[in-house]
Amino acid sequence: MILTVTPNPSLDRTYEVQSLQRGEVIRAETERMDPGGKGVNVSRAVAAAGRRTVAVLPLGGAPGALVAELLDAQGIEVAPVQIAGATRSNIALAEADGVLTKINAPGPELSSAEQERLLETVRAQSRDADWIACCGSLPRGLAASWYADAVTRAHAGGARIALDTSGRALLEALPARPDVVKPNAEELAQAVGRPLTTVGDALKAAEEVRGMGARAVLASLGADGQLLVADTGVWFGTARVATVRSNVGAGDSSLAGFLIAGGSGPDALASAVAHGAAAVGLPGSVMPTPADLDPSAVTVTTDIPLDRELTEPAS
Ligand SMILES: Nc1ncnc2c1ncn2[C@@H]1O[C@H](COP(=O)(O)OP(=O)(O)OP(=O)(O)O)[C@@H](O)[C@H]1O
């Protein structure tokens, strides 16, 4: 079973617009709502693959009730922690040329009693978890060391931990030795404190993050693919993508693909890349089903193109 923990979930609202003009009223062509937050998306992708998953998340207010309803409609098993504050709503504005602008709200503040209930729910649910994916930003009230504590407790219970967060929450969790971390290029650049312009830069940064405690690093490099850096080897994966519709949740879909395929080695990387590529072809944060995957479009190699410039250099 893959347990996911999303301390700061969201109601994701995506609007497809022709283009953005600051200061203007922009009429959207389509709108959609998805239950969101990184761990929630991992659970949605794992469930779409027909595998068992439970999503632990605090929920509150009308947006929280809607997130619960949407997850229920998708058949996702949820272990909710009811909170007094309202779950946030995050906005994605998808322009016709493929550029996506995202506005992420800070989310509610969790009281100390709510924080305790969240940890207790994770503990109770983690008994039969093979993997625990701890994902996303921390809401106000949770200390930057929260993921570090969660990793330590989960390891004590025997589960493996995948961590997808950024900034201080990531840096403070690394010494607790998560089994895999999944930074994107920007998060990787932030973690090592320098810009990344080539695949080689990303590889060096990932090795440094392993030096800080991560057992393996699955670095997602947007359109440039993914790097898996582990003690068993280094692999680079890419996939052909016909149309990019929305990259919201592509990283989460990738992490789900990685965990579904065992969570280590080149086959897991191939699954991660196939899931990321399929996710970008779908609207909003719709997670791919096995029918959306095209394994024949995926290439995984140990021949790392160190000098290849990143399409979007990260700083
Ligand atoms: N423009 C693109 N073209 C092709 N593949 C893409 C593109 N964007 C993303 N992907 C695929 O999806 C994976 C994850 O994307 P990305 O690195 O943007 O994740 P992320 O920033 O963590 O996303 P999110 O936080 O929205 O889940 C990439 O490594 C790649 O395999």
Ligand SMILES: O=P(O)(O)OC[C@@]1(O)O[C@H](CO)[C@@H](O)[C@@H]1O
């Ligand atoms: O603010 P965070 O927690 O860093 O990210 C939240 C979020 O952007 O991540 C998901 C995409 O990965 C979305 O469903 C959600 O809106």
